[in-house]
Amino acid sequence: MAIQFRNTTFWGVASDLKGCPQQDRPEIVLSGKSNVGKSSLVNALADNKKLARVSATPGKTRMVVYFNVDNKLYFADLPGYGYAKAAKDVKEKFNKLCDQYFVSGRKFSLVLHLIDIRHAPSADDIKMLDYMNQNNIPYFLVFTKCDKFSRAQMNRQLQEFSKILDFHDDAHCFAVSAEKKIGLDDLRRAIEEYLQDELNKSNE
Ligand SMILES: Nc1nc2c(ncn2[C@@H]2O[C@H](COP(=O)(O)OP(=O)(O)O)[C@@H](O)[C@H]2O)c(=O)[nH]1
Ligand SMILES: [Mg+2]
Known part of the structure; x- marks a missing residue:
């Protein structure tokens, strides 16, 4: 592969837009509800369990955490939304950060929007997709924790989701398990393919 996902390192955290890295490389944003498996997915793609902190307590990530992927692109792990227990001011602060992120004009190449395969998409998921x-923000839908379901259950669930979520027929959908390392190569390859032109350009 042209991108060595294993060569991923922690870049830093940003608590506001000023703290985000210069836009010198394509940026891939991970979005989705708290606890959906964003940090686990970063670790799984990088094949490094120690990279992003995986938390059993939802809503712990309060900042955008950046990872440098093979000096070619960034992963931006956004604070998860929908964490009901966070104090109101904290919640507002990170909702604002998420919103700012998307309306700032900051350019990102692709959003990986994560949805837990076991649960119906939330109102926030639906809002985000709309x-x-x-x-016209390009996104991949990534269904996480698919080790919890059999293939038949998964297909049934995806069928249900397609009634609720407005995803196009040609939308890129992936089913992954960070835990059982399922679907990771497909996702890596798709990211690489998606970024190909942009990466070629930045090498010129
Ligand atoms: N069974 C299973 N559990 C997972 C998977 N990915 C994440 N988890 C668990 O889900 C919880 C939240 O994961 P985390 O990556 O911190 O979610 P985040 O809040 O979106 O960053 C942790 O307890 C993980 O161990 C997966 O593929 N399979
Ligand atoms: Mg996290």
């Missing part, structure tokens, strides 16, 4: 559809 937002991305309306604003």
Whole structure:
């Protein structure tokens, strides 16, 4: 592969837009509800369990955490939304950060929007998808924790989801398990393919 995902390192955290890295490389944003498996997915793609902190307590990530992937792109692990227990001011602060992120004009190449295969998409998921559809933001839908389901259950669930979520027929959907390392190579390859032109350009 042209991108060595194993060569991923922690870049830093940003608590506001000023703290985000310069836009010198493509940026891939991980979005989705708290606890959906964003940090686990970063670790799984990088094949490094120690990279992103995986938390059993939802809502712990309060900042955008950046990872440098093979000096070619960034992963931006956004604070998860929908954490009901966070104090109101904290919640507002990180909701604001998420919103700012998307409306700032900061350029990102792709959003990986994560949805737990076991649960129906939340109102926030639906809002986010509408937002991305309306604003032509490119995204992949990544269904996480698929080790919890059999293939038949998974197909049934995806069928249900397609009634609720407005995803196009040609939308890129992936089913992954960080825990059992399922679907990771497909996702790596798709990211690589998606970024190919942009990466070629930045090498010129
Ligand atoms: N069974 C299973 N559990 C997972 C998987 N990915 C994440 N988890 C668990 O889900 C919880 C939240 O994961 P985390 O990556 O911290 O979610 P985040 O809040 O979106 O960053 C942790 O307890 C993980 O161990 C997976 O693929 N399979
Ligand atoms: Mg996290």
